[in-house]
Amino acid sequence: xxxxxxxxxxxxxxxxxxxxxxxxxxxxALVLINGQYGNMKTYGETVEMGTLLLSYPPLIGIVIAVxxxxxxxxxxxxxxxxxxxxxxxxxxxIYLSNFIISSIVSLFFxxxxxxxxxxxxxxxxxSGTISxxxxxxxxxxxxxxxxxxxxxxxxxxxxxxxxxxxxxxxxLVVFGMMLFTTYCFNVLNTPEYIQIATLVNGENQFxxxxxxxxxxxxxxxxxxxxxxxxxxxxxxxxxERESNLGILLVYSIGxxxxxxxxxxxxxxxxxLK
Amino acid sequence: xxxxxxxxxLEKKYNDFRALNHTNIHIEKxxxxxLIGKNGAGKTTLIRIICGLQKPTNGSYTIYGVDNSSSNxxxxxxxxxxxxxxPSIYGEMTAKDNLIEQYKLVGMPSLDGIDELLKxxxxxxxxxxxxxxxxxxxxxxxxxxxxxxxxPDLLILDEPINGLDPQGIIEIRELILKLNxxxxxxxxxxxxxxxxxxKIATHYGFLDSGSIIEEITSEELMKKMEHKIxxxxxxxxxxxxxxEENKMPYEVMDSQTINVYGKYNLSKFVxxxxxxxxxxxxxHEQEESLENYYMNLIGGVNND
Numbered sequence: 001x002x003x004x005x006x007x008x009x010x011x012x013x014x015x016x017x018x019x020x021x022x023x024x025x026x027x028x029a030l031v032l033i034n035g036q037y038g039n040m041k042t043y044g045e046t047v048e049m050g051t052l053l054l055s056y057p058p059l060i061g062i063v064i065a066v067x068x069x070x071x072x073x074x075x076x077x078x079x080x081x082x083x084x085x086x087x088x089x090x091x092x093x094i095y096l097s098n099f100i101i102s103s104i105v106s107l108f109f110x111x112x113x114x115x116x117x118x119x120x121x122x123x124x125x126x127s128g129t130i131s132x133x134x135x136x137x138x139x140x141x142x143x144x145x146x147x148x149x150x151x152x153x154x155x156x157x158x159x160x161x162x163x164x165x166x167x168x169x170x171x172l173v174v175f176g177m178m179l180f181t182t183y184c185f186n187v188l189n190t191p192e193y194i195q196i197a198t199l200v201n202g203e204n205q206f207x208x209x210x211x212x213x214x215x216x217x218x219x220x221x222x223x224x225x226x227x228x229x230x231x232x233x234x235x236x237x238x239x240e241r242e243s244n245l246g247i248l249l250v251y252s253i254g255x256x257x258x259x260x261x262x263x264x265x266x267x268x269x270x271x272l273k
Numbered sequence: 274x275x276x277x278x279x280x281x282x283l284e285k286k287y288n289d290f291r292a293l294n295h296t297n298i299h300i301e302k303x304x305x306x307x308l309i310g311k312n313g314a315g316k317t318t319l320i321r322i323i324c325g326l327q328k329p330t331n332g333s334y335t336i337y338g339v340d341n342s343s344s345n346x347x348x349x350x351x352x353x354x355x356x357x358x359x360p361s362i363y364g365e366m367t368a369k370d371n372l373i374e375q376y377k378l379v380g381m382p383s384l385d386g387i388d389e390l391l392k393x394x395x396x397x398x399x400x401x402x403x404x405x406x407x408x409x410x411x412x413x414x415x416x417x418x419x420x421x422x423x424x425p426d427l428l429i430l431d432e433p434i435n436g437l438d439p440q441g442i443i444e445i446r447e448l449i450l451k452l453n454x455x456x457x458x459x460x461x462x463x464x465x466x467x468x469x470x471x472k473i474a475t476h477y478g479f480l481d482s483g484s485i486i487e488e489i490t491s492e493e494l495m496k497k498m499e500h501k502i503x504x505x506x507x508x509x510x511x512x513x514x515x516x517e518e519n520k521m522p523y524e525v526m527d528s529q530t531i532n533v534y535g536k537y538n539l540s541k542f543v544x545x546x547x548x549x550x551x552x553x554x555x556x557h558e559q560e561e562s563l564e565n566y567y568m569n570l571i572g573g574v575n576n577d
Contacts, residue, residue, distance in 0.1 A: 083361030
């Protein structure tokens with residue numbers, strides 16, 4: 001396993017996509033800070049550091065999907081998986097080492113964003129009003145969300161043998177999750193009452209009526225649970241959430257265990273051509 | 274001789290298609306074992322199974338005495354270097370970086386041998402050129418260098434000369450011979466370029482429709498393919514006496530057939546026999562290429 005990790009990190013240093021996405025993470029932090037600073041100067045808006053530090057995670061799924069699909073996709077296209085197995089590495093170790101490298105790199109992208117945002121943001125905006133312990137707790141939880149993302153994309157990349165299919169699938173999955181999260185939020189934000197306009201004696205009269213599309217308590221519970229489970233739902237909720245962060249952590253760990261466990265089982269049985 | 278790789282009634286089925294059918298091969302230590310078969314005969318499937326990429330449907334195999342069902346099979350694979358179909362190369366890296374990667378992967382304590390390996394395969398001057406820009410021959414040689422990183426005792430090469438130009442074929446052939454003679458590496462090489470294989474193999478396994486139809490050493494094969502005159506006679510005794518007296522290599526195949534090995538002028542040969550009143554019912558010359566031999570072999574099997 002150590003040999004696999006050592007080789008993986010050696011390859012990473014020479015990997016173009018890794019460096020490009022690292023630059024993107026830094027660039028995103030700089031663009032974000034510049035925009036927030038402009039708003040502060042122009043409109044006098046206050047910038048909350050605790051929220052700013054969590055602005056990257058809603059996007060990071062796309063970054064992770066791109067990295068894993070290209071980095072691990074090359075393992076098949078360049079014949080590296082075949083090579084690793086034929087020289088005596090266990091399939092389980094190959095899968096786990098790729099998952100570990102993907103997770104560390106994904107966290108590294110976020111860490112780059114955090115470092116740049118903290119270094120410049122603190123000077124420009126100050127520390128803000130949110131307690132440090134809450135900020136740290138949110139960052140801790142979002143780190144597991146990032147690892148959950150990595151586990152899903154590693155699962156896809158290790159079980160599809162074609163680099164193009166891996167890239168298309170991971171991108172579709174990440175955008176699918178984002179769209180589904182948006183849909184869930186839309187359902188949950190459906191107003192309970194709607195105003196109906198009727199024309200009485202040539203005049204518009206408004207009256208409030210119960211919205212038939214308003215989700216039932218059971219349905220609300222289902223949608224709330226779904227956005228708690230899906231990583232894209234978590235990344236949108238964490239910056240606003242003060243309580244019940246622990247349940248998000250549990251869901252992320254659940255995703256990691258389910259995807260990595262089933263990925264390991266399936267990869268061990270996979271016929272490689 | 275020590276058998277280092279052996280398969281025992283290996284079978285591989287893809288739904289109704291039987292890619293391997295009771296395949297048995299035996300590879301001796303120090304051999305260059307040429308696995309011969311046309312496209313689709315099952316060569317790559319057999320190699321994939323030996324290298325652990327696929328599982329056999331039935332049967333087993335042993336590598337250095339370790340059975341494939343043993344948990345030690347992954348450890349014993351550390352003694353193998355392999356190129357399966359295409360070389361495992363990261364196209365975005367240089368030749369040296371690819372070797373560094375492989376050295377880390379196999380856990381070599383230092384990177385000292387890399388320059389020597391690059392020299393061995395003739396890629397010492399490729400500098401910063403990325404592997405994706407290499408010619409096919411260079412890629413194959415880099416693939417071989419990568420597969421040598423763990424100092425293997427057994428090298429498995431699946432169709433290593435496919436698509437190479439004549440110069441590339443010669444380079445790979447010389448490299449394989451060098452590895453076998455100087456480093457004492459046992460080599461399993463699959464190919465459908467029979468004449469090329471005949472220049473390096475010490476043993477052959479003829480594979481057809483997933484079954485090994487014959488395993489033979491190169492000496493035995495050469496003898497079978499040797500230039501010979503086949504005589505059909507009523508009584509072999511007088512002919513044998515003549516061949517003995519004249520120290521001509523011969524073999525009595527059955528009560529009516531004698532093979533005389535070597536190149537002779539056929540008309541002179543017949544007239545010399547006539548002088549001794551030795552009259553054959555039928556005389557004809559025969560010389561086989563490996564290709565003919567293989568075609569006759571699989572033709573025979575298919576006609577049975």
